[in-house]
Amino acid sequence: MxxxxxxxxxxxxxxxxxxxxxxxxxxxxxxxxxxxxxxxxxxxxxxxxxxxxxxxxxxxxxxxxxxxxxxxxxxxxxxxxxxxxxxxxxxxxxxxxVRGRSLDQLLAERKTLPPSQVAAIGLAMLDALSAAHAQGIVHRDVKPANVLLEGDRVLLTDFGIAALEGDVTITRSGMVLGTPAYMSPEQVEGKSVTPASDLWSLAASLYAAVEGRRPFDGPSHGAVFVAIATRRPPAPRCGGPLAEALNGLLRKDPDERLSPAQVRDLLNAVLHPTAETAADVGPPVPHRPPRTALLHPPTSDIPLRRHRTALVRAALLWAALAVVAFLAGPWKDTKTTPPIELLSEESIILLLPAVVAFIVMCGLWFLPHRPALVLILVFAILGGLHLETLSVYAHHRSGGIPVIEPNVGFEISWVLGALALMFAFTAANPSLAGRVAVPSARHALLAMAVLVEGLVALVWVVPVYELAGSGLDLDSDHNGPLIAPLMLLGLIWLGTQAFIWSSRLRAEFSRR
CATH class of the missing domain: 3.30.200.20 (Phosphorylase Kinase; domain 1)
Structure with a gap:
């Protein structure tokens, strides 16, 4: 199967x-x-x-x-x-x-992370490992590639070689279970694996994140194994409680390693330098993993994720209506002949692209998770339909493609097409925002994108006709009914996008 x-x-x-x-x-x-x-x-x-x-x-x-x-x-x-x-x-x-990336991918991009972020990741990983250990499960392959980052969340994955109490160990001669650079000394020596082994691997992963290099490395697996079993790692340059936690966990003897409670205290001290440790104030309080927003934009900063399906399908509905309005609305210079009749008179085959367009839009209805694809195809469908009709129109006239004076059907199609593109852009923007972690850079990118997107949505017809060698007569006194709704759409677009992407405006609205 x-x-x-x-x-x-x-x-x-x-x-x-x-x-x-x-x-x-x-x-x-x-x-x-x-x-x-x-x-x-x-x-x-x-x-x-x-x-x-x-x-x-x-x-x-x-x-x-x-x-x-x-x-x-x-x-x-x-x-x-x-x-x-x-x-x-x-x-x-x-x-x-998980809609995010791994710690390994992040380190490949940034090389190192600030101690506060490493401590935040370490606390979340420690909580996850403690939950697994409480169920009698040892992960045995903790490494940056198995740590996923999604907004505020830090998740541990791939329990593929986990050891469960009471299960028969799966192994055979010559098989290495684990990633050499992050394996504990007892794993390298083939001894029993315990929760302390996971804590060693946790420390090795955090060491790589804050120092920009693995604590033990070598040209081959054998060299790495020898280093893990016999050598001490270079002293962490980060210093402070984080270095103390790393040194305390990267001890060869599992019995000498720090306990989870001690590690939690030290990592909390990195995030709150003036705070007293649990040993000073009595029993520890329940731990809440801190935010890791600088690793990936939190979901709260990227609105509309939950409404993506509705936005994409609304874009498709507006696009379908725009196609119908265009095909059924006669052009002024064709003696009230609508494009659908003009195309069918030339050849019934010319209606095939319109049929294919509706089939494609029906298929896109079930792909709301691909807003960028929907955006591209909606623009291609609308533009292609106009280009095809222009070519047939030119064939019926002498002197080439004329300058088009918009009529009511054409104007309605233009406005509906603008609405379709606006909804498609709105659905695609959360994915664009999710690629930028720094809030200030994300806001600047979105501000520029909103302006460009609004302009493209409002004038999408113009470049299509310029490409065809035609033009649009927009200076006519009869074009007031077209210009007014386009200007209104532009204002609505700017106001709506400002509200969507400004957490301050949303908070003020909610407060009132």
Whole structure:
């Protein structure tokens, strides 16, 4: 069992595209048809030349991941929704879709992070690991690639080699379970793995984030193993409580490592330098992971995410109405002949693009998660329809393509097309905003985008006709009914977008 001919898994999960892949697997974005939500589907890919015994080991490893993560309920752990078993015994894991990036990807871009952000990430990871350890689950592969960042959330994923109390260990001679650079000394030496092993890997990951290099590295796996087992890592340059936490966890003997409570106190001290530690004030208070907004824009700063489907479908409705109005509305210079009649008289085949356009828009109705694609196709449909009609119109006249004087049907189509593009732009802007982490840069980008988008939406017809070598007679005294609604739309666009993207205006409105 896998993706069928229609790109559906198990009759329920429709493939929406590849998120990422590695040597042994891939993660896909999919739509859960039954529950109408987007999910992530993890597929295990084992090379064809792998022996059956090893193939069964990898299948068992993925089964272990599903069982391990399914036992956990924590905001810092990616939720497992379902497991689908293929005909070949290969499991597929359906899980929560995280709309963000990994810590590894962030470090590849920024190299290092400020100590406060590293401490915030560390506290969230510590909470997730503590929840797993409380259920008797040791992750065994904590590393930056398995730490996902989504707005305010820091999530731990990939429990593929997790050890569960009472389970038979899955291993074989020569197999390395874990990522060498972040493995604990006891893992390297083949000893028992405990929660303290995860804390070592947590420290190694935080060390890489704040120092810009791994605590142990080498030209080969063997060299890394030797360094982990015999050497001390370079002293962290960050200093302070964060360095103390890293040094306290990167101790060879698991019994000598800091406890989770001690690590939590030190990381909190990084975020609140003047605060007393829990040892000074008595029993610890419940911990709330701090915001990590500088890593990725929080959801509250990017409105309309929940309304994307409605916006995309509204854009498609306006576009369909614009097409109908254009085809049915006669041009003044064609003796009241509407374009649909003009096209059909020339050749019935010329109506095929309009039919295809409606079919495409019906298909886009079920792709609200692709607002950029909808925007591009809506513009292409509207512009292509006008260009086709112009070419036929020129064929019926001598002297080439004339200057067009808009009529009522044409004007209605223009305004409806502008509305369609405005809704499509509004649906696409949250994705644009999500790519910029710094609030000031995000606001500047959106301000520029809103102005450009509004101009494009209002005058979208003009470049189409200029491209065709025609023109539009907009200076006529009869064009008041067209100019007025376009100006009104422009004002509404600016006011609406300012309200949407200004948290201050929204807060003031809510207060009143």
């Amino acid at each position: 896998g993706w069928d001919g229609d790109g559906v898994l198990a009759g329920r999960y429709r493939n929406l595209g590849l998120i990422g892949q590695g040597g042994m697997g891939a993660v896909w974005r999919a739509h859960d048809i039954d529950l109408d939500r987007e999910v992530a589907v993890k597929e295990l890919r084992v090379p064809a030349q792998v022996a059956d015994q090893e193939r069964r080991v990898w299948y068992a490893r993925m089964e272990r991941e599903a069982r391990a993560a399914a036992r956990l309920r924590h905001t810092g752990i990616v939720t497992i929704y379902d497991r689908v078993m293929g005909d070949d015994g290969r499991p597929w894991i359906v899980m929560e879709l």
